[in-house]
Amino acid sequence: MERTLAVVKPDGVRRGLIGEIIRRFEKAGLKIVALKMLKPTEELAANNYPDTDEWFKKVGERSSKTFASIGMDIKKKFGTDDPILIGKTIKGWLVRFLSSGNVVAMVLEGNRAADNVRRLVGETDPLMAQAGTIRGDLSIDNVVLGNSSNRPMVNVVHASGNAEEAKQEIKTWFNDSEILEYNRANEDEFYRAW
Numbered sequence: 625m626e627r628t629l630a631v632v633k634p635d636g637v638r639r640g641l642i643g644e645i646i647r648r649f650e651k652a653g654l655k656i657v658a659l660k661m662l663k664p665t666e667e668l669a670a671n672n673y674p675d676t677d678e679w680f681k682k683v684g685e686r687s688s689k690t691f692a693s694i695g696m697d698i699k700k701k702f703g704t705d706d707p708i709l710i711g712k713t714i715k716g717w718l719v720r721f722l723s724s725g726n727v728v729a730m731v732l733e734g735n736r737a738a739d740n741v742r743r744l745v746g747e748t749d750p751l752m753a754q755a756g757t758i759r760g761d762l763s764i765d766n767v768v769l770g771n772s773s774n775r776p777m778v779n780v781v782h783a784s785g786n787a788e789e790a791k792q793e794i795k796t797w798f799n800d801s802e803i804l805e806y807n808r809a810n811e812d813e814f815y816r817a818w
């Protein structure tokens with residue numbers, strides 16, 4: 625079965641949302657096969673997000689698009705309109721934020737785990753996240769408010785973007801020996817044929 629990584633971010637932990645978030649994953653049928661609370665070092669936080677121009681560009685472009693859509697000049701905020709440089713600045717904020725407090729990291733296992741967890745988590749920007757998703761129900765930040773205050777938007781949970789990213793991220797957060805195998809009593813029910 626596929627595995628993916630989810631991390632309750634420091635805002636989620638401080639707000640007492642650990643149980644609420646785990647409940648949603650577990651109830652949907654995802655099996656928790658690793659779980660720990662820790663205060664990430666800056667190095668661990670940095671390793672959680674790729675150091676590639678592709679990732680910087682993706683993040684920078686999202687910010688630019690949102691600022692443009694409400695007629696705000698992103699150059700004024702970031703001193704540049706180069707999406708890669710904007711992405712790098714945002715990564716710096718993310719590292720500071722993620723290592724600022726305790727987080728709860730977990731590995732979730734199940735059919736199409738990465739896509740299913742993203743579906744439950746919802747859109748990156750809470751303002752765009754549908755009600756019913758974790759970010760849609762539990763956060764009210766948005767990219768413009770966050771990034772114009774020199775911080776990442778806070779959206780209570782991190783989840784790997786896809787199964788490929790998940791493989792790398794699980795290795796970043798967990799040793800093989802921390803990932804456990806067991807059967808859930810109702811496990812077969814999610815995949816039963818009759």
Ligand code: UDP
Pocket residue numbers: 682683684686687688714718747748767770771775776777778779782783784785
């Ligand atoms: N982020 C941000 N501004 C942006 C894009 C991202 O503050 O324009 C932050 C936000 O906290 C997000 C994280 O950076 O959760 C990682 O971005 P990514 O695009 O990977 O979104 P995610 O995978 O978390 O949905």
Ligand code: MG
Pocket residue numbers: 783784785
């Ligand atoms: Mg991501």
